[in-house]
Amino acid sequence: MPYSRLFEPVRLGSLELANRVLVGPMCQYSADDGCMSDWHLIHLGHLALSGAGLLAIETTAVLPEGRMTHADVGLWNDRTQAAIALTLESIRRWSDIPIAIELSHAGRKGSVQVPWKGGAQLTSRHALGWQTKAPSALPYRFGQNAPEALDRADLQRIREGFARAARRASRAGIDVVQIHAAHGYLLHQFLSPLSNHRSDAYGSSLDGRMRFPLEVFEQVRSAFPANLPVTVRLCAADGIDGGWTLDQALSFAKELERRGCAAIQVSSGELLPSQVVPVVLGEPAWLAREIRRAVAIPVVMTSQTGDYRQVEALVAGGNVDLVALTGTLLREPRWPWQAARSLGARVQVPLQYLALADTLAPVSGLD
Known part of the structure; x- marks a missing residue:
């Protein structure tokens, strides 16, 4: 039988994953005042049966004003925590897949309408909008209402928001916390000289621009159980002259590793609407490979391809240690079954599916 690197176990800190396929976070814009709904149970529940090694909950705001849209999931009070805990309790009756959550603050990219209603900015004059804040x-976009610059009290509130959300994540039963420092959201806004024009200790130099994201990481790492991993999604390059560069991302990755980061997920672009993201076969693979060479911790990359051999090659070729899938798993929720069959590997499926699973892939039943 052929050997598959993709379906080999891997460790994130002290947590062992059955394979290197991750269900990446996918925003659903279906929360009620930050609380998960029945839709999230349906969405996450069926992906928990995919055979992947880790399931990630969508980008989750640590404060109400940290949301992208009014319908984003949040984790800032007892109600939002209870909604997540209830969803996880239901999923874990039927699946033992480890579950991660991606904590974030949208900064200037917040207060927009949900995508299927156009995604336009909503100002504080709109019933569903608020005044955004940023470094x-x-x-973000020419002609939009500008964010207010964050003051020291705001920074403290946000740091504490991330820490409280991490503690709530632990109480809700989350196995992994990922901090979102990419895609043009608040922590990325601090890192890039295109969005951070501050002259205080949180701007100007590379050390200054990294200061607040690193403080947030330290707060989260202290708040989340020491035996469970905290990871970071970072931008490897803005792809625009004068922006965040790969060399700067390498420095940031090393600082995160030094502080106990368990893994790094690599993204690129999305700081400005005009960006052109450097890609190889649809993947920022070469950026991920450079970061993997700079750190000893695992590196993750999101793949947009559904080709089993191409995804296997990303791991087997040494570009990354794990691959996160998003749209591919919406189109093919049992993609890991099919990939395992193609690559000569095995995955776990529920006992209820075993009678049919043999026609799809070599499998093992869940106890």
């Missing part, structure tokens, strides 16, 4: 008073 500097620079709008």
